[in-house]
Amino acid sequence: MIQKAFLFFACLILSTSVFAQTPTKWRGENNSGIYNETGLLKEWPVNGPEILWSFEGLGEGHSSPVFANGLIYLSSMIDSKGYIFVFNQDGKLQWKKEYGNEFKDSYPGARSSVVVAGDLMYMYSGYGVLYCMDANNGNAKWTKNVFEDFDGQNITWGVTETVVVTDDVVYVTPGGKKNNVVALNRFTGDLxxxxxxKGELSAYCSPLLLKLPSRTLLVTHTADHIIGLDAKNGQLLWDFPHTNRWKVHPNTPIFYNGSLFCFSGYGQGGEMLALSDDGSSVKEVWSKKELDSRMGGMVVVDGYLYGSGDNAREWRCVNWETGAETYVDKSIAKGVTIYADGMLYCYSERGELALVEATPDAFKVISQTKVELGSAQHWAHPVINNGRLFVHHGDALVVYKIK
Structure with missing residues (x-):
C-alpha cells in the first residue's frame, strides 16, 4: 500500500513538473484562439459580465496575458521602458521587472506577449531585443540583440512577434538576408x-509550430511570402507569395484538417493551402479577399471560419473546405475573435465586447457590453482562463467572470 501511494505521488509530481515546463503560446493552445473550457455562461447579465478585478497603472501596451506557475504574466511599457507585471490569481501585483527599452514611436507600447516555460520567461521587444529572464523574479539570464547579431532590421511599427519556445529551442525572425529565421538554445541564447x-523583412507575425508525423514544421509570414521551415534544421521546404500594401501580416496561420489558412489585411485576404502529409509542400485550394483581418485573428470551429475583415469590415462565416460564405454581418465593428464552449468572444476596435453564438447560420449576438477601463486602441487579444475573460486595454487589465 505504501509503495502504491509513493508511486501515485511520484507520478503526480512528474506530471505537474512536465505541465509547468510546457511553454505558453500566443492565442492559447496550438495558437488557435480556441480555449478548451466548459460550463461557461451562455448569456451575460444586462450590464455585461461581472468584473472580478481590474488593475490600472500598466502604462502602454497591446499584449495578452499568459498563465504559468500559478501566476499571470503581462508585458507593458512605462516611460519608454518595458516591464513584466506578475499577478496572483486575485489580481494582486506580486512583482514587476524592467527589461529594457520598448517601442515608443507610433502606437507606443509593448507588443509581444511574454512566453513562460518553467522557471524561464522570454520577451521580444519592439526594438528587436530578445530577453531571457528568471520567471520567479525577472532577473536577466541572457539577452540577444536580434538585429545586430543576425543582420536583421526593424519594421515600420516595431516587431510584434511573440516568439515560439519548445523543448530547448526558441525561434525568432530577425528578417535578415542571411539570417532570416533563427533557432537559439533557450537556456544560453547560442545559435x-x-x-x-526568402531573405525578406519580418512581418509582425507570431509563427505556428506544427508537429506532423514525419517532422515539425515552422510556418510564418515574412514581408512577401508565407514560408514553411523544417524546425529541426531550418531548411526552407516551401514558400507561397502573399503580400499587401504595407507588408503587415500579424495573424498566426491556422491549421485544421490537413490545411493551412494564411491571411492579412489591407484587402489582401487569405489563402487556403493544402499541406502535404510530410509538410514538404503546399497547394492553393481557394482564396478570398474579404477575409482580410489585419490583426484580429480568426477561429475555425467544426469546419467553419469565423472572424472580421479590415477593408471588408464585416463579420463573416466561411466554409473551411470551400470558402463559401454562410453569413456577412455588421452588428459590431471589426475586431478580434476567440472561441470557447460553443461561443465566439468578439472584441471590436471600438471597445465592444460581444458574446456570439458560434453557428454558421447567422451572427447571433447573445450579449454585449463595452470595455470602459483602460486607454488607447482596443487591439490586444482577449484570453480565457479558468472561467475568466482577460482583456488588456492599454493602461488596464480587466478580468470578467464568465462562468
Whole structure:
C-alpha cells in the first residue's frame, strides 16, 4: 500500500513538473484562439459580465496575458521602458521587472506577449531585443540583440512577434538576408541553426509550430511570402507569395484538417493551402479577399471560419473546405475573435465586447457590453482562463467572470 501511494505521488509530481515546463503560446493552445473550457455562461447579465478585478497603472501596451506557475504574466511599457507585471490569481501585483527599452514611436507600447516555460520567461521587444529572464523574479539570464547579431532590421511599427519556445529551442525572425529565421538554445541564447528563408523583412507575425508525423514544421509570414521551415534544421521546404500594401501580416496561420489558412489585411485576404502529409509542400485550394483581418485573428470551429475583415469590415462565416460564405454581418465593428464552449468572444476596435453564438447560420449576438477601463486602441487579444475573460486595454487589465 505504501509503495502504491509513493508511486501515485511520484507520478503526480512528474506530471505537474512536465505541465509547468510546457511553454505558453500566443492565442492559447496550438495558437488557435480556441480555449478548451466548459460550463461557461451562455448569456451575460444586462450590464455585461461581472468584473472580478481590474488593475490600472500598466502604462502602454497591446499584449495578452499568459498563465504559468500559478501566476499571470503581462508585458507593458512605462516611460519608454518595458516591464513584466506578475499577478496572483486575485489580481494582486506580486512583482514587476524592467527589461529594457520598448517601442515608443507610433502606437507606443509593448507588443509581444511574454512566453513562460518553467522557471524561464522570454520577451521580444519592439526594438528587436530578445530577453531571457528568471520567471520567479525577472532577473536577466541572457539577452540577444536580434538585429545586430543576425543582420536583421526593424519594421515600420516595431516587431510584434511573440516568439515560439519548445523543448530547448526558441525561434525568432530577425528578417535578415542571411539570417532570416533563427533557432537559439533557450537556456544560453547560442545559435542552433539559421535559415535564409526568402531573405525578406519580418512581418509582425507570431509563427505556428506544427508537429506532423514525419517532422515539425515552422510556418510564418515574412514581408512577401508565407514560408514553411523544417524546425529541426531550418531548411526552407516551401514558400507561397502573399503580400499587401504595407507588408503587415500579424495573424498566426491556422491549421485544421490537413490545411493551412494564411491571411492579412489591407484587402489582401487569405489563402487556403493544402499541406502535404510530410509538410514538404503546399497547394492553393481557394482564396478570398474579404477575409482580410489585419490583426484580429480568426477561429475555425467544426469546419467553419469565423472572424472580421479590415477593408471588408464585416463579420463573416466561411466554409473551411470551400470558402463559401454562410453569413456577412455588421452588428459590431471589426475586431478580434476567440472561441470557447460553443461561443465566439468578439472584441471590436471600438471597445465592444460581444458574446456570439458560434453557428454558421447567422451572427447571433447573445450579449454585449463595452470595455470602459483602460486607454488607447482596443487591439490586444482577449484570453480565457479558468472561467475568466482577460482583456488588456492599454493602461488596464480587466478580468470578467464568465462562468
Amino acid at each position: 542552433v541553426w539559421t535559415s535564409a528563408g
